Amino acid sequence: MFVQISPLTEALPAFLSQHTYSSIVVLVDGNTKRHCYPHVKNLLPKHKLITIRAGEANKNLAVCETIWQAMTDAQLDRHALLINLGGGVIGDMGGFCAATYKRGIDFVQLPTTLLAQVDASVGGKLGIDFHGFKNHIGVFNYPAAVLIDTVFLSTLPERELRSGFAEVIKHCLIADAAQWKTIRRRDLGDQNWPELVNHSVEVKKKIVEQDPTEKGIRKILNFGHTLGHALETHLLANPARRLFHGEAVAAGMIMEASIAYRKKMIESSVLEQIEEYIFSIYGRVKLTDADLEPVLELTLQDKKNRNGQVRMALLNGLGSCQYDIAVTKTEMRQALEFYLE
Amino acid sequence: MFVQISPLTEALPAFLSQHTYSSIVVLVDGNTKRHCYPHVKNLLPKHKLITIRAGEANKNLAVCETIWQAMTDAQLDRHALLINLGGGVIGDMGGFCAATYKRGIDFVQLPTTLLAQVDASVGGKLGIDFHGFKNHIGVFNYPAAVLIDTVFLSTLPERELRSGFAEVIKHCLIADAAQWKTIRRRDLGDQNWPELVNHSVEVKKKIVEQDPTEKGIRKILNFGHTLGHALETHLLANPARRLFHGEAVAAGMIMEASIAYRKKMIESSVLEQIEEYIFSIYGRVKLTDADLEPVLELTLQDKKNRNGQVRMALLNGLGSCQYDIAVTKTEMRQALEFYLE
Numbered sequence: 001m002f003v004q005i006s007p008l009t010e011a012l013p014a015f016l017s018q019h020t021y022s023s024i025v026v027l028v029d030g031n032t033k034r035h036c037y038p039h040v041k042n043l044l045p046k047h048k049l050i051t052i053r054a055g056e057a058n059k060n061l062a063v064c065e066t067i068w069q070a071m072t073d074a075q076l077d078r079h080a081l082l083i084n085l086g087g088g089v090i091g092d093m094g095g096f097c098a099a100t101y102k103r104g105i106d107f108v109q110l111p112t113t114l115l116a117q118v119d120a121s122v123g124g125k126l127g128i129d130f131h132g133f134k135n136h137i138g139v140f141n142y143p144a145a146v147l148i149d150t151v152f153l154s155t156l157p158e159r160e161l162r163s164g165f166a167e168v169i170k171h172c173l174i175a176d177a178a179q180w181k182t183i184r185r186r187d188l189g190d191q192n193w194p195e196l197v198n199h200s201v202e203v204k205k206k207i208v209e210q211d212p213t214e215k216g217i218r219k220i221l222n223f224g225h226t227l228g229h230a231l232e233t234h235l236l237a238n239p240a241r242r243l244f245h246g247e248a249v250a251a252g253m254i255m256e257a258s259i260a261y262r263k264k265m266i267e268s269s270v271l272e273q274i275e276e277y278i279f280s281i282y283g284r285v286k287l288t289d290a291d292l293e294p295v296l297e298l299t300l301q302d303k304k305n306r307n308g309q310v311r312m313a314l315l316n317g318l319g320s321c322q323y324d325i326a327v328t329k330t331e332m333r334q335a336l337e338f339y340l341e
Numbered sequence: 342m343f344v345q346i347s348p349l350t351e352a353l354p355a356f357l358s359q360h361t362y363s364s365i366v367v368l369v370d371g372n373t374k375r376h377c378y379p380h381v382k383n384l385l386p387k388h389k390l391i392t393i394r395a396g397e398a399n400k401n402l403a404v405c406e407t408i409w410q411a412m413t414d415a416q417l418d419r420h421a422l423l424i425n426l427g428g429g430v431i432g433d434m435g436g437f438c439a440a441t442y443k444r445g446i447d448f449v450q451l452p453t454t455l456l457a458q459v460d461a462s463v464g465g466k467l468g469i470d471f472h473g474f475k476n477h478i479g480v481f482n483y484p485a486a487v488l489i490d491t492v493f494l495s496t497l498p499e500r501e502l503r504s505g506f507a508e509v510i511k512h513c514l515i516a517d518a519a520q521w522k523t524i525r526r527r528d529l530g531d532q533n534w535p536e537l538v539n540h541s542v543e544v545k546k547k548i549v550e551q552d553p554t555e556k557g558i559r560k561i562l563n564f565g566h567t568l569g570h571a572l573e574t575h576l577l578a579n580p581a582r583r584l585f586h587g588e589a590v591a592a593g594m595i596m597e598a599s600i601a602y603r604k605k606m607i608e609s610s611v612l613e614q615i616e617e618y619i620f621s622i623y624g625r626v627k628l629t630d631a632d633l634e635p636v637l638e639l640t641l642q643d644k645k646n647r648n649g650q651v652r653m654a655l656l657n658g659l660g661s662c663q664y665d666i667a668v669t670k671t672e673m674r675q676a677l678e679f680y681l682e
Contacts, residue, residue, distance in 0.1 A: 022648045061406065068471060068478060077646045100441075102644045103468060103479045104554075127444060130409060137409060138444045139480055213445075303443045305418045307363045 001142060001209060003122055003201055005194075008110065008149040012043045015108065015145050022079040023047070025071065027094040029054035032086040035155040036112045040085060047083075048074050052090075056236070056245070059089045059129050061137070067097045081106045081144070087113035087160075088120035088245065092135065095126035099141040106144040112152040114164025114193070115246055118171070118200035121146045123208040123221075132236065133301050134229050140213050148201070150194045162188055162281065163246030166224070168196050170253060171203040173274065174220050177319030184277045219304055219323035223313040226327075227335060228252025230298035234291060243285065250282040255335040259327060260314040262334065270318055284339075292336050296329055342483055342550060344463055344542055346535075349451065349490040353384045356449065356486050363420040364388070366412065368435040370395035373427040376496040377453045381426060388424075389415050393431075397577070397586070400430045400470050402478070408438045422447045422485070428454035428501075429461035429586065433476065436467035440482040447485040453493040455505025455534070456587055459512070459541035462487045464549040464562075473577065474642050475570050481554050489542070491535045503529055503622065504587030507565070509537050511594060512544040514615065515561050518660030525618045560645055560664035564654040567668075568676060569593025571639035575632060584626065591623040596676040600668060601655040603675065611659055625680075633677050637670055 004011050024047040028037050031054045050070045052063055071082070084094035084107060091109050098107035111121035127138015153161065165188060172180035179199055183191060204221065211218040232248035235241045243251075254275050261271040304311045304324075310332065313323045345352050365388040369378050372395045391411045393404055412423070425435035425448060432450050439448035452462035468479015494502065506529060513521035520540055524532065545562065552559040573589035576582045584592075595616050602612040645652045645665075651673065654664045 061402065065402065072472065072474065072477070072642070075641060075649065077648070078644055079647055100468075100478050100480055102477065103466065103481055125444065127441075131413065133413065136413070136443065137441050139441055140444055300416060301413070303419055306420055307418070308416065 001122070001124070001146075001205060002144070003146040003148065003205060005148040005150070005198055005201065007151065008040060008043060008147060011147040011149070012040065012110075015147065016045070019081070019106075019144065020079075021081040021106070022077050023074065024081045024083065025050055025074055025076065026083045026085055027052070027067065027090055027097075028085050029058075029090055032090065032112050036085055036110075036152055039149075039151065040083075040110065044083075054086075054089070056089055056129070059093050061128060061130065064093060064097055064128060067094070068101060071097065071101050076101065076105065078102050078105055081108065083108045083110060085110045085112060087111065087116045091116050091120050092126055092138070093128050095141065095143060096128055096138055099126055099139050104141070109143045109146045111146070111148060113156060114153055114161050114197070115167060116164075117148050117150070117153075117197050118164060119167040119204065121148070122201055122204045123218075124212060132233060134233055135303075136301075148197060150197055153193050158188075159244060163244035165191070165281065166246030166250040166253070168200050169278070170221075170224055170249065171200045173253065173315060173318065174223050174313070174321035175203045175207070175319055177317075180318060184273065188281055217323065219311075220313045220321035222304060222323070223315065223321050224249045224253035224256055226252065226299055226302050226304070226310060226312045227255045227295070227332065229302065230295045231285070231287075233298050234295045241286075247282055247285065250278050251285045251339060254278050255332075255339045256312060257315060258338040259312065259331055259335045260316065262331065263314065263325075265314055265316040265322070266318075270315070287336070287340055289340075292333060295336060296332055299332060342463070342465070342487075342546060343485070344487040344489065344546060346489045346491070346539055346542065348492065349381060349384060349488060352488040352490070353381065353451075356488065357386070360422070360447075360485065361420075362422040362447070363418050364415065365422045365424065366391055366415060366417065367424045367426055368393070368408065368431055368438075369426050370399075370431055373431065373453050377426055377451075377493055380490075380492065381424075381451065385424075395427075395430070397430055397470070400434050402469060402471065405434060405438055405469060408435070409442060412438070412442050417442065417446065419443050419446055422449065424449045424451060425484075426451045426453060428452065428457045432457050432461050433467055433479070434469050436482065436484060437469055437479055440467055440480050445482070450484045450487045452487070452489055454497060455494055455502050455538070456508060457505075458489050458491070458494075458538050459505060460508040460545065462489070463542055463545045464559075465553060473574060475574055476644075477642075489538060491538055494534050499529070500585060504585035506532070506622065507587030507591040507594070509541050510619070511562075511565055511590065512541045514594065514656060514659065515564050515654070515662035516544045516548070516660055518658075521659060525614065529622055558664070560652075561654045561662040563645060563664070564656065564662050565590045565594035565597055567593065567640055567643050567645070567651060567653050568596045568636070568673065570643065571636045572626070572628075574639050575636045582627075588623055588626065591619050592626045592680060595619050596673075596680045597653060598656060599676045599679040600653065600672055601657065603672065604655065604666075606655055606657040606663070607659075611656070628677070628681055630681075633674060636677060637673055640673060
């Protein structure tokens, strides 16, 4: 896995000088076309641009079809390169389109959001949402390179930055108690982003390299995601209540930490500091009793389940996590109720 | 690559006894549901059936969507198994759906046509047609097993058998001159199918194992396919003229052999015996001058091209083949004209 954190002005020309491509296409959305593409445009030889609409709602098969069609119209052969310039949607969907076009062409991830830099771009998970299920259709495949430039973080709205920060928190909680102590002393605005991006990428890379296709240890990266994903999916249908991915994961981490506490895997003090810090950054997602059952139902589609039984990654201490832990519907309901109180 | 040629009554229970799956789904089309599923049904534990319409015209994204939806409705988790019971369409598309469902579940190929037994089921190429382009969207991925039972060949219409025979001919021409001598002494009805299936699978397996993702030597398996695919795609739009895959490849082998002859890679006697035998089995596809330009245009989308230039696999002797040979549009036009005369 080739991940480089450095200014694109150096990294991109260096990468291209080491590879030969028959043609180059850049995938952007409305936002990255305006804010990020100007940083990249002059670093590239002759290329084409494919523009899609921004937002998770567009991470679907219909948009894949327009991307595949644009690649076909550009007569891309198997030796072409697709550059994905954007957040998780662009990276996941663009990567999936590249990995399936003519059974796979090279692609490079240029993640522009904090979430994509610390999470989505590292680890080879590609895919799209399908009829309401997140990342339901996809493949594992590695980009030719992930080139991360933290200069893009300054283009982000605060809500976007806050969303990405949830994965930073997660990486600390599952793998590095010392780093957790550092970040929780600071508010969102006072974090050292280049350092945190570096740290998060290292944590994730180390885990992924041990278990690329998530048969074992990689599952700990799903901490907060079983209930987080279900919550995110549930609220997707209602534009006014829709959450950013990290906002849902932040809520999911509180819920799943409460399950770990009930199972006596963590102390009450650990649960309390997680709860306190996450609420201080994210506030509390407004949920009612009516939301509980649909969220619980959605956990049945979680990719980590086995024989219809939900399996979670749960903390067993600060900076430590266990995976494949069977969790009952009752335990999940209690976790949602804990969060609601 | 696990390929076994033996009665399914032994092979399928043996395979299942060595694996643990959370659930099993069988993908069939109208034909294989009627003719082949009865042979398989009682060899399986409790399972579900997904039925799609038969035919290459259904190897598309819309049908994938219905398969993914059926898999979702059945609440398949990552530990489920999809069994593809059918010809190339079922194997390629079912394999693609399995390889992309929740980023990949296990699948088993039970090829029921000669074409699928000697070609499609071996080698990990999965995918679908896209807006008129054959196998345009797909991935490389290996089934948990390919279980081949030649009993199914007796259920095939003659035209289907003849189509599959083209790949048998191809395997002889590119890799085994002695076997070519054997088959060309016999008409279609006199061939020893179990022996030929064995031989073809061995030839293909040996080549694919050297080069799974077709960076090099595997390209020789495309002999006859550059012009064959283009011809097949061109005639797809017109139901009355539509060809079976092998019929198109058979014509493509004559055309591409004529290019090899013009490039002094084979003797005239080799071209003549190929031409004579293939015409004796397949007759001549009716083409007019008006078909030439569209077929030539379609070769530009061939997956083996580089920088817009067509690259072919061409015979350089009986039982021997070279790949990545640049071929001009003029040479291809001459090949089509040679075939027409």
